[in-house]
Amino acid sequence: MKNYASELLIDKVVIVGGGSLGQLHCAVVREILPSAEICLASSSGRTSPLADVHVHNFEEMLEAQFYPQIGIICSSTDRHMDDAIALAKMGVHLLIEKPLCLDATRFEELVKIRDEKKLTMCVGYNLRYVPSIRALKEMIQHRELGRLLHVKVDVGQYLPDWSPGVSYKESIAASAHRGGGVLMELSHEIDYLQWIFGPMIVKHSSLYHKSDMDIDVEDLAIFELVFFDPRRGTPIPISVTMDFCRRSCHRTCTVFGDKGTAEWDGVNQVLHHYIAESRTSQMKVIQMDGVRNESYKRQFAAFLKSIRMGQTVGCSIEDGLSTVKLINTIRSASGFEPPNGLIDYFDS
Incomplete structure (x- = not known):
């Protein structure tokens, strides 16, 4: 650097x-x-x-x-x-x-x-500066997955676990007027999707308050975005799930193509690549010390x-x-x- x-x-x-x-x-x-x-x-x-x-x-x-x-x-x-x-x-x-x-x-x-x-x-x-997701972006740019078919994004963690020792009620994430809710707090996903795939439109969306937490924002968002293949102009759907409810910490982006599948695991900094022609899987551990x-x-x-x-x-x-x-x-x-x-x- x-x-x-x-x-x-x-x-x-x-x-x-x-x-x-x-x-x-x-x-x-x-x-x-x-x-x-x-x-x-x-x-x-x-x-x-x-x-x-x-x-x-x-x-x-x-x-x-x-x-x-x-x-x-x-x-x-x-x-x-x-x-x-x-x-x-x-x-x-x-x-x-x-x-x-x-x-x-x-x-x-x-x-x-x-x-x-x-x-x-x-x-x-x-x-954008995490090597494992940059590797996913490069894989897509080099068309290693072939023609893209669809993308699936899943991210979430129980809000009270974000900052141990601090009440979740005091966090920005819990307050609508301060800019909270899963869409704003987990907007990393929306940023990197546009960074990797380009402009997109919203197909449909559903927002919920499913937990018992004392918050005035959505804690679950399920929606579908669409971007267009720059070569063919065909629509490619992206299904996204975000939440503050699950008790595990999870962050993945899976890209499906006609020549293979890639899954980015943002928690463990691993990129899985399934190659359709050889029916083999490769796992790339692309970590850096103190990733955050x-x-x-x-x-x-x-x-x-x-x-x-x-x-x-x-x-x-x-x-x-x-x-x-x-x-x-x-x-x-x-x-x-x-x-x-x-x-x-x-x-x-």
Whole structure:
């Protein structure tokens, strides 16, 4: 992994949000930019031993004469757009944690500031930097599975098991107004599907609240997407199941082709490949040490590369908007009311 940090003059980084992701980003920045000053902006007053400056908001940050070149936004989803625009107006390059936003009505304002100030903005979908799923993408690009037939995605874990020792009721995932629910929290799947297969449409969807958990969001989503074979133009269905209910931790993507089948196991970092002609199976274990933390390091390195190159490497804010837009369409098709602000923006 090339060290692009050495080619950039970055000495101040602000991390917005002091939760688990904010703490993780503090560690990543400290490792990759060891001499940079880190400001942790947490409205709840959370702190990190790795941060040099602690504030509650941007006003306090400026009063402390802390002027960052980079901002990492990992506040609650409903705050993403306001935080992004506030920092962008200061001329700060932005890495915005997924999903991009809850209310997209100010998206064009953010784009205008980005273009006027020539800023770099990326969205944090770290699964794009996991070697095993990149291997799946390459397998499909090289047409090793032949003509694609259909795709099956299955992901889920019991919500109270996500953060042991912390009540699930306090999590963003459990709160509709903060941007929770399986569609938003597990939007990695929607991002990587579009990253691998391209644009897609919603065929049908069903959203449910099946558990006894005290949450006001969907905890089970079952829907079908369709993309089109770029060579033949034929529709290829993708069936997706997401949930907060199952007691096991599961994440798979299975791609069926007329020459074989590939199954990505995201929990164990294994790629299974069944070859139809020889009727044999191959198992590729493509692991990296500390897969979650390492993927965030690679993501941050790609962000720094984007700043140096002046063009996005990874997930752009336009990509992030496409994912939010598809989520909104899935909600609408199911009969669920989407978050405020999305219907008018996307229907205009």
